[in-house]
Amino acid sequence: MVGRIFVSAGHGGQEGAGIDPGIIAGGTTEAREMILTRDLIVSDLRSRGFEVLSVPDDLSLQQSVAWINARAVLTDVALEIHADGSSNPTVRGTTVYYIADNDVRRSHAELMLLALMRRVPQLPSRGTKPDTAAGTGNLAFLRHVRSPSLQMNLGFLTNPQDRQILQDQRREVALGLADGLASWSRAVSGGTDPDPVYPTVSININGGIYGEQGVIINDNAYIPIDLVDRLGIDLSQNNDIVRVTYRNVVYVKAVDLRNFGISVGWDANTRTVLLRNSTVCPGQIDRIMGLGATSEVQLIVFIKRNNEDALENFPDLPKLYREEAAVEGVDHDVAFSQMCLETDYLRFGVDLRPEQNNFGGLGVPGGTGDDASFPSARIGVRAHIQHLKAYGSIAPLVYPVVDPRFEFVVRGIAPLVGQLSGRWTSDAEYGDKIMAILRQLYSVSDIL
Incomplete structure (x- = not known):
C-alpha cells in the first residue's frame, strides 16, 4: 500500500507577531x-x-511540523517547498535539502530534483545538499x-528568470514535483511491514563500543535515550527532539546531538x-570572547573547501584572524x-568589494549606508575584531581604534553570537x- 503525501508551502503562516510572507x-x-x-x-497527485x-497555510513552522506528526506514519512522505532569495539578482537555481548523514534520503532528494529538471529544464540545478549546508545549519x-x-x-524569487519560470510555467513545475513525489512515495512505502523490525547498529563512543545498540528508522540512526543521559545531555525540556518508542525503549535521532x-x-x-x-567546552562555543580551537591550517582547509579561490x-587571512583575535581576546573561530x-x-x-578589505560588513558613521574601507587586510581584520569585542566585552582595546563604529556600540551588550x-x-x-x-568549521576540523 502506498503511503500518504504531505505537501507544505513554505511561509504564509503566523510567525511571531504577524504573517510571514x-x-x-x-x-x-x-x-x-x-x-x-x-x-x-x-x-495533480489526487487525480493520480x-x-x-495539504498543510494548512495559517500555521507556523512549528505548528506545521506538529500538524504533520499528528497524522503521519512512517510510510508517508512530506515535502515543503520554498523560494530562495539573494542580494545578488543573478543567483538562481533549484536546491533540494535532505537531513544530513542520510544517504537514502539524499537519493530521494536526487529523485525529486531529477523529476523537476525533466519537466522544467530551464531551471538550473544547484544540486542536493544536506541541511547542515543551509544558512541556519539545520532545517526544522x-x-x-x-x-x-x-x-x-524551487528557485530564486529575486532572480527575474527564475521568478518568470515559477509563475509562467507553474503547471510544469507542479507536474515535475508531482512526478517526483509519486516516485518517492512508492520508494518509501513499497513493501513496508506495518509492524516493522528495525535493523540494529553498533554505537561507538569516544573510541569504545557501547553496550547497547541503536536502530535505523526511516534511514536515520537512532540511539537509546539512556545513552543521551550518559553523555550529560538533558532533553527533558526539549520538545523539538523527535523521540521514538520501539520495543519499550525510547530512541532519539543521533544527528540531533x-x-x-x-x-x-x-x-x-x-x-x-x-x-x-x-x-570545545560546552557553553563556550557561542561566546564571542574566548580562545579559538582551530589551527591556521584548519581555517585554510575549511575556507578553500567552500571556495577554492578564496x-x-x-593568502594570509587565516593567520591574520588568529593573530588579531588573540591580541584582543576574541574567539578567532x-x-x-x-x-x-x-x-x-x-x-x-x-555590497562588499575585495579592495575594501572589509571582512565584517562594517559600515561608516553618518547614516550614509556605505561600507567602510581599510588600507590593508590586517587593518580590516583588526577593525572586525574590534567591533566584535565592542559587543562581547567591556575590556579596553589593546590596539588603537580602527573600527569606525566602535564608539557607538554599548560595550558588552552582546556577549553571545546569537x-x-x-x-x-x-x-x-x-x-x-x-x-x-x-x-x-568544527565538523570539518574534527573538533565537533
Missing part, C-alpha cells in the same frame, strides 16, 4: 507563489489516485517531521554510529565564521547563520 520580490511573495504551486501539486494532505522540517521529509527551494556539542558520524562498513565529545587575494558569512567565503558581491541578530544586521537569524558556519 517569506521572500518579497518582483511584486509578489514567496508565500503566494508557493501556495499556488502547492495547490496544483495536490490536485494518491492520498494527499527535516529534523522534526517523523516521516521521511525533504525541502525544495550535534546541537549539544557531540560529534556524530557514521561508519558504513561496520554499520556503526560514531559519537565523540567535543573538545585565498587568492588574501567565531570571527572567521562571521567573515565567511559576510563575504560569502571571500566571493564578496554587490545576540548579534538584529544588532550587527537586521536579520533575525544572523547569529544562527554564524553558528551554522562555526559548527561546519
Whole structure:
C-alpha cells in the first residue's frame, strides 16, 4: 500500500507577531507563489489516485511540523517547498535539502530534483545538499517531521528568470514535483511491514563500543535515550527532539546531538554510529570572547573547501584572524565564521568589494549606508575584531581604534553570537547563520 503525501508551502503562516510572507520580490511573495504551486501539486497527485494532505497555510513552522506528526506514519512522505532569495539578482537555481548523514534520503532528494529538471529544464540545478549546508545549519522540517521529509527551494524569487519560470510555467513545475513525489512515495512505502523490525547498529563512543545498540528508522540512526543521559545531555525540556518508542525503549535521532556539542558520524562498513565529545567546552562555543580551537591550517582547509579561490587575494587571512583575535581576546573561530558569512567565503558581491578589505560588513558613521574601507587586510581584520569585542566585552582595546563604529556600540551588550541578530544586521537569524558556519568549521576540523 502506498503511503500518504504531505505537501507544505513554505511561509504564509503566523510567525511571531504577524504573517510571514517569506521572500518579497518582483511584486509578489514567496508565500503566494508557493501556495499556488502547492495547490496544483495536490490536485495533480489526487487525480493520480494518491492520498494527499495539504498543510494548512495559517500555521507556523512549528505548528506545521506538529500538524504533520499528528497524522503521519512512517510510510508517508512530506515535502515543503520554498523560494530562495539573494542580494545578488543573478543567483538562481533549484536546491533540494535532505537531513544530513542520510544517504537514502539524499537519493530521494536526487529523485525529486531529477523529476523537476525533466519537466522544467530551464531551471538550473544547484544540486542536493544536506541541511547542515543551509544558512541556519539545520532545517526544522527535516529534523522534526517523523516521516521521511525533504525541502525544495524551487528557485530564486529575486532572480527575474527564475521568478518568470515559477509563475509562467507553474503547471510544469507542479507536474515535475508531482512526478517526483509519486516516485518517492512508492520508494518509501513499497513493501513496508506495518509492524516493522528495525535493523540494529553498533554505537561507538569516544573510541569504545557501547553496550547497547541503536536502530535505523526511516534511514536515520537512532540511539537509546539512556545513552543521551550518559553523555550529560538533558532533553527533558526539549520538545523539538523527535523521540521514538520501539520495543519499550525510547530512541532519539543521533544527528540531533550535534546541537549539544557531540560529534556524530557514521561508519558504513561496520554499520556503526560514531559519537565523540567535543573538545570545545560546552557553553563556550557561542561566546564571542574566548580562545579559538582551530589551527591556521584548519581555517585554510575549511575556507578553500567552500571556495577554492578564496585565498587568492588574501593568502594570509587565516593567520591574520588568529593573530588579531588573540591580541584582543576574541574567539578567532567565531570571527572567521562571521567573515565567511559576510563575504560569502571571500566571493564578496554587490555590497562588499575585495579592495575594501572589509571582512565584517562594517559600515561608516553618518547614516550614509556605505561600507567602510581599510588600507590593508590586517587593518580590516583588526577593525572586525574590534567591533566584535565592542559587543562581547567591556575590556579596553589593546590596539588603537580602527573600527569606525566602535564608539557607538554599548560595550558588552552582546556577549553571545546569537545576540548579534538584529544588532550587527537586521536579520533575525544572523547569529544562527554564524553558528551554522562555526559548527561546519568544527565538523570539518574534527573538533565537533
